[in-house]
Amino acid sequence: MTQKILNISSASSDWRGLALSNFVLSPFVLDGALYASVEGFTQGIKFAENDINRRAAFESSGWPAKYLGETADRSGAYWQGHRIPYGSDEHHRLIERAIRARILQSEGLRAALKSTAGMTLIHEPGTGAESPTTSLPATVFCRILTQLRSELLDDVSSAMIDR
Numbered sequence: 001m002t003q004k005i006l007n008i009s010s011a012s013s014d015w016r017g018l019a020l021s022n023f024v025l026s027p028f029v030l031d032g033a034l035y036a037s038v039e040g041f042t043q044g045i046k047f048a049e050n051d052i053n054r055r056a057a058f059e060s061s062g063w064p065a066k067y068l069g070e071t072a073d074r075s076g077a078y079w080q081g082h083r084i085p086y087g088s089d090e091h092h093r094l095i096e097r098a099i100r101a102r103i104l105q106s107e108g109l110r111a112a113l114k115s116t117a118g119m120t121l122i123h124e125p126g127t128g129a130e131s132p133t134t135s136l137p138a139t140v141f142c143r144i145l146t147q148l149r150s151e152l153l154d155d156v157s158s159a160m161i162d163r
């Protein structure tokens, strides 16, 4: 029987869940700059643009990126000279652009996401209750992936980094 629920995280038992996890080392380009992983991007933007931890996070993935982000004060996200309120829609939208960029820049990831058609995407990293200060709640992450999957299934050419 086909599995109806797919965990997208580093704790997934399905290879597609692992591949689509933010944790994985998976370079992408956003606004002309190169990032090693979505996790590194997500943690790096918590640091101001002159903070050395920012670049270190951008060049990392997985737990090293996550641990680096734990040292940030989580009062804002920083992008192109602007401070974005932490946890705001604008903050989530910026992370969404990184998630979309990574997947859209890889034919394999696009195909992997499309192959999950009909499955409910969840994010259960197996690390206990979700942090109240997470910059990417599971509901937001799964909504982003589900929306992108829908766009890819409807018409590959209509899916873009900026919706």
Ligand SMILES: Nc1nc(O)c(N)c(N[C@@H]2O[C@H](COP(=O)(O)O)[C@@H](O)[C@H]2O)n1
Residues within 6 Å of the ligand: 008, 009, 010, 011, 021, 022, 023, 038, 039, 042, 066, 069, 070, 123, 125, 126, 127, 131, 133, 134, 135, 136, 141
């Ligand atoms: N343990 C674990 N495995 C994964 O595969 C994950 N993607 C995550 N969580 C990711 O952490 C990011 C948010 O970090 P903060 O809560 O702001 O520190 C986001 O990318 C989640 O997907 N955890």
